[in-house]
Amino acid sequence: MKKKKCIAMLLAGGQGTRLYALTSSVAKPAVSFGAKYRIIDFPLSNCTNSGIDTVGVLTQYQPLILNEYVGNGEPWDLDRTYGGVHTLPPYQAKTGGEWYKGTANAIYQNLHFLDEYDSEHVLILSGDHIYKMDYSKMLQEHIAHKADCTIAVIDVPIAEASRFGILDFDARSHRIKSFEEKPKQPKSNHASMGIYIFKKDVLVKELIADENDPASSNDFGKNIIPKMIGAGCGMYAYLFDGYWKDVGTVTSLWEANMDMLGENPLINLNDTAFKIYSRNLALPPSYIGTSGKVVNSIMTAGCEIYGKVVNSVLGEGVVVEKGAEIYDSVIMRGTRIRKDTVIRYGMVDENCDIGNGCIIGDETSDKYKIALVGRGNTLEPGSVVAPGQIIEQEGNK
Secondary structure: OOOOEEEEEEEEOOHHHHHHHOOOOOOOOOEEEEEOOEEOOOHHHHHOOOOOEEEEEEEOOOOOOHHHOOOOOOOHHHOOOOOOOOOOOOOEEOOEEOOOOOOHHHHOOOOOHHHHHHOEEEEEEEOEEEEEOHHHHHHHHHHHHOOOOOEEEOOHHHHHHHHHHEEEEOOOOOEEEEEEEEEOOOOOOOOEEEEEEHHHHHHHHEEEEEEHOOOOOOOOHHHHHHHHHHOOOOEEEEEEEOOEEEOHHHHHHHHHHHOOOOOOOOOOOOOOOOOOOOOOOOOOOOOEEEOEEEEEOEEEOOEEOOEEEEEEEEOOOOOOOOEEEOOOEOOOOOOOEEOOOOOEEEEEEOOOOOOOEEEEEOOOOOOOOOOEOOOOOEEEOOOEEEOOOOOOHHHHH
């Protein structure tokens, strides 16, 4: 078989504890986003749009919905005879089996996949970010530098820098001089996006050495990258200036949904030259009744609107009954909002039934106090969910 220039390894096993009820029984990359998508649609679509046709999806926590969704990769044109998409859970070998201990260990446990396709370079991605990026441009720069590793970097507000791996690099050559994982006092606002390209042979060597180090936590940011910089490896920064959002918290997920709204949205998903693909159900067109009103909102197939929807994002098959009002909220697929319910700064997960006259959030709500209702819940008529309150996913209470 022809040797591939670059394959991708997509880390999609995160538990996503800071999303609370949204990830009680669903892996974070499978969480709904933007009316018709799931978070994993973004890195998979980026691979397709970048000409990368071989992707290993490393799953672990609550993989059922994610595995079913990815399937054979057909929606992303990744159903290939040689290559395509492969889900890679931790597996039992003759010498025993274990959960992925860290990001580096997850790749280490799948060295057989790297050997199978024997690519020159390996692209490592996270499955919990919303962004559009042409990885082929990063790969070109990586090859031009003859780099051992290239790290995608984006500038973040200095007040948020302690949440990320922070780099210092030469302004002219972009060669990385230092890297610190989630520093308490960051020296810069140059943040790692969790996107790496390695020479395959270098990556394999570093993973084996890391696995044999009993003191390592087997993590790229904590162990592999600092060690390589210290050893003088060719480490370079690739500067990205587009939209990118780490949606690891309820607030950031809500913000990313809101960033799709308006006449000039921060993330534009209408660009036909760089599409985001997804696996969608065959549903009828949305319908807005004579009593319905929709302002600055996004909704997708199968919705029925008889109430009022303002500055909100509605997933597939959402029904908003007469007299119900939704403001500044995210309502995920298959949910029914019954009559006279009012939702402000709320997030309602999939397949919920919100009874008549409920109040979710109120005038004191904001993006830091999102009222959250977990998947599959039925709220009795007149129920109240206070700002910031979390109703756990049905079956996980």
